[in-house]
Amino acid sequence: MAIPQPAPRIQRFEKLGYGMFIHWGLYAQLGQGEWVQHLRQIPMDEYAKLKESFTAEKFDGRKIAAIARQAGMRYITLTTRHHDGFSLYDTRGLSDHDAPHSAAGRDLIANFVDGCRQEGIIPFFYHTTLDWYQKSFDEDFDAYLDYLHNSVELLCTQYGEIGGLWFDGNWSKPDADWKEDRLYSIIRKQQPEAMIINNTGLGAKGEVGNPEIDSVTFEQGRPPSMNREGMPKYVAAE
Numbered sequence: 188m189a190i191p192q193p194a195p196r197i198q199r200f201e202k203l204g205y206g207m208f209i210h211w212g213l214y215a216q217l218g219q220g221e222w223v224q225h226l227r228q229i230p231m232d233e234y235a236k237l238k239e240s241f242t243a244e245k246f247d248g249r250k251i252a253a254i255a256r257q258a259g260m261r262y263i264t265l266t267t268r269h270h271d272g273f274s275l276y277d278t279r280g281l282s283d284h285d286a287p288h289s290a291a292g293r294d295l296i297a298n299f300v301d302g303c304r305q306e307g308i309i310p311f312f313y314h315t316t317l318d319w320y321q322k323s324f325d326e327d328f329d330a331y332l333d334y335l336h337n338s339v340e341l342l343c344t345q346y347g348e349i350g351g352l353w354f355d356g357n358w359s360k361p362d363a364d365w366k367e368d369r370l371y372s373i374i375r376k377q378q379p380e381a382m383i384i385n386n387t388g389l390g391a392k393g394e395v396g397n398p399e400i401d402s403v404t405f406e407q408g409r410p411p412s413m414n415r416e417g418m419p420k421y422v423a424a425e
Contacts, residue, residue, distance in 0.1 A: 193421040196380045197401050200351065201423050203309065206262035207255045210313075213237040213273050213289075221269045224319065231320060234271065235284065243291035248302025256306045262350050263303060264311035267296055267342060270356065272320025274338070275299075276345075281337055284320050300346045309350040311382070312342050316365065317356030332366050336373060343377035351382025351401070353425075358386070371399040384425055395422055 193201070214223045216237055224234045255263050268274040274285035276296035286295045296312070303310040316335060318324045323331040339352065352374060357365050371383055385396060386404045395403055395418075402423035403413075413424050 189417075190415045191418055191421040193423070194401070196351075196382055197421060197423050199380075200382050200402065203261040203350075205260050206264065206311070207251075207258075207260050208264045208313070209251070210266050210269065212266060212269055212275065213241055213271060214269075216240060221266065221271070224271050235320070238273070238284070238289035241286075241289040241291055243286065243289075243293075243295055246291070246295055246298065248295075248299035249305050250302070251299070252302040252306035252308040255308055260308070262309040262311055263299075264313050264353050265296070265299055266313045266315075268315050268318075268338070269313070270315050270317050270319055272315075272318045276342065278338060279341060279345075281334060281341075282321075296342075296346060300349070304347075310346070311350040311353060313353045313355065314339060314342065315356045316354050316385075317359040328360075328363060332369075336366075336370055339370060340373050340377065343374055343381075349378060349381055351384060352378075353384045353386070355386040367397045367399070371397065375399070382423075395420075 210221045212221065213234070214221050214237075217223050219226075223229070224231075252263065265275070267276055272282075272284055274282065276285065277287045277294040278285045287293060300310045318331065318335075321331055321334060323334065342349075342352070357367075367385075374381055374383055382401045383399050384402045384404060385400055398420060400422065402425040404425050415421055
């Protein structure tokens with residue numbers, strides 16, 4: 188069986204080859220990773236107070252991009268929002284749980300993107316779909332999806348051309364209707380050349396899912412070689 192030909196955006200992504208993936212947010216102040224709130228069972232009201240001390244005074248997108256470039260990397264994926272619901276970008280009224288409403292007082296994603304462009308690095312955006320902060324995630328899922336989709340549209344329209352979006356969290360509600368078609372149509376309209384990646388989690392390593400997805404994920408461990416023969420679409424492996 189024939190192997191399908193990759194779309195130009197997938198070809199470009201594969202040629203990038205080597206990139207950096209940065210997890211950074213409020214949790215960095217606790218000296219642990221992005222799951223610390225969940226693992227320590229920190230009440231959200233208490234955790235959210237970390238905004239008051241989140242100055243991000245040493246955050247410098249260009250310095251980060253320069254380190255990546257000097258190491259031979261060609262792209263950087265940064266957590267624009269992780270599961271704690273805190274956004275490093277200006278949500279423009281969608282929420283006050285963001286960097287401009289923290290001690291940082293600025294849009295850190297704008298700084299990141301500017302730094303990447305100055306160093307010839309392509310910016311990619313990680314964005315959670317699971318959200319521990321937004322009550323609507325459990326109480327009114329359709330309203331939550333509106334919030335999520337509006338957030339992603341901001342990322343697609345406020346920062347110029349980006350390399351792609353890397354989603355994570357659909358595994359938290361495997362039986363829910365995430366309205367992925369609507370989400371991905373926003374990206375295809377605003378960023379037609381952007382890669383769409385959605386982490387399928389530990390329980391579905393390497394699964395493609397929605398046909399708009401351009402690259403599969405393996406979450407952890409050493410993935411096997413991909414056999415693309417007979418696939419309806421060529422997908423990359425990230």
